[in-house]
Amino acid sequence: MEVIRTIQEMKQLCKKYKEKQLGFVATMGFLHDGHLSLMREAKQENDIVVSSIFVNPLQFGPNDDYETYPRDEDRDTLLAEQAGVDILFIPTPTEMYPNPMMIQMGIEKRTDVLCGRSRPGHFNGVLTVLTKLFHIISPDKVYFGLKDAQQVAVVDALIADLNFPTELVGMPTVREADGLAKSSRNVNLKESERKEALWIYKSLQKGYQLIQNGEKDPKKVIDEVIKTLESNVSGKIDYVELLSYPSLEKVSTINQPVILATAVYYEQARLIDNLLLNENGERIDRYIN
């Protein structure tokens, strides 16, 4: 595996592999099985796998955890190599943003819900860094985890609206044995928080059970999830929402692809999880566009 730190070298290398099919996994590092499953999938479907580790300052708000976001480059390098990554791109913030940005990117849809509501500007930063990375790496396919399903919806809009020559693959959330979605932020949980956190996924499953039993009213499903969370979790509920997917709009009845999603604040970590359902109310865990 090659580790590359400058944009120029990365561009040259990707130009060299122009005729190869190239898969790309963008990460903020502190890799876990979720990232690694993306890398392994990319390896299966492409000739060359490029991954990046970059904690993007542009997507953190002033009260977000940019400074405390966990970092471990040595461990990440080892894990990425084992997962089949051929080229690992690790730029510095100065390399990515040598000057204040003149160009701004924004998105008006799909962002005033779920995590976007409490993180104004977050997805503008995501759009900007991904556009830069896509241009530096020129991937044929890009892989994102559906744990952050809103991010997948935003990347879907980015690729579609701006005609990126890139295919988007959303891959299933990878979970701990007890069902908790894997996250780099899980290390920030206290022991007691970690124990009860399994109820985040369980509460979504409770809502899903209702839908399976024929419930079409989003409010009843949401209420069931909230009730289950409130009975079992000490963290503060940020939101429980049921929205169309990937357009992320309110639905009055459940008769189309939807996402059932929640976020819970703990002292040192905000955890998110979701379920995706197709138009028949069945769970799906791969999203392609």
Place this chain on the structure above:
Amino acid sequence: MEVIRTIQEMKQLCKKYKEKQLGFVATMGFLHDGHLSLMREAKQENDIVVSSIFVNPLQFGPNDDYETYPRDEDRDTLLAEQAGVDILFIPTPTEMYPNPMMIQMGIEKRTDVLCGRSRPGHFNGVLTVLTKLFHIISPDKVYFGLKDAQQVAVVDALIADLNFPTELVGMPTVREADGLAKSSRNVNLKESERKEALWIYKSLQKGYQLIQNGEKDPKKVIDEVIKTLESNVSGKIDYVELLSYPSLEKVSTINQPVILATAVYYEQARLIDNLLLNENGERIDRYIN
């Protein structure tokens, strides 16, 4: 020459030529020698030349001339082929914008001066359509005329900030025999307007003469241009400005690359022209980044 009308076909074709060096000239059609000189230059420097004809609604304001912008596809097709274009992309507005855009692009620098000041949002539309076209065509080099030097500065920011894998070439303004800059909008001039319009370029040359004679004060140069225009031109002066290039900021003394630019309103056309000078006050007419 192939004429392509859908994004999908265009992407496939450009993928086929992935290993070739590809030059791209974006136009709004009604081609004149300015466009054709870009195409000929692209032909000399690349294996394949792609050009596009698309009057981009997103870059016209409500009071702009979108509806009356001159169009002549048959003539353009012939001229493009003669100039060496291999692939001509002519999408419809619906092909380029099948849905309202979710992603917005903007630029805060380089736009509150010159033409940008009187055309709010214009360059956001330019950024959006060029980003789309660059993604559809994947050019190695893109060619723009320096007649719209502000557009070249904005494309320069776009490519630099977002790391497009594309080289920008700004080519010299092509002029009529009397010096008037060629423009698709010149056909909208009345005969008397066309006659006096040569003074737009002459007035810039007057300002340049001052600089050649050692003048370092932008205000004195600007005043000379305004005086010359006012004495010889019936159209309304939109602006005369002297700014750093490509950053397009006010300068207190002329000791760096600058642009001396003007725009004049006639009844049915707004004409622009400019001169670019290097740090030694010498005229340059090719800009590369």
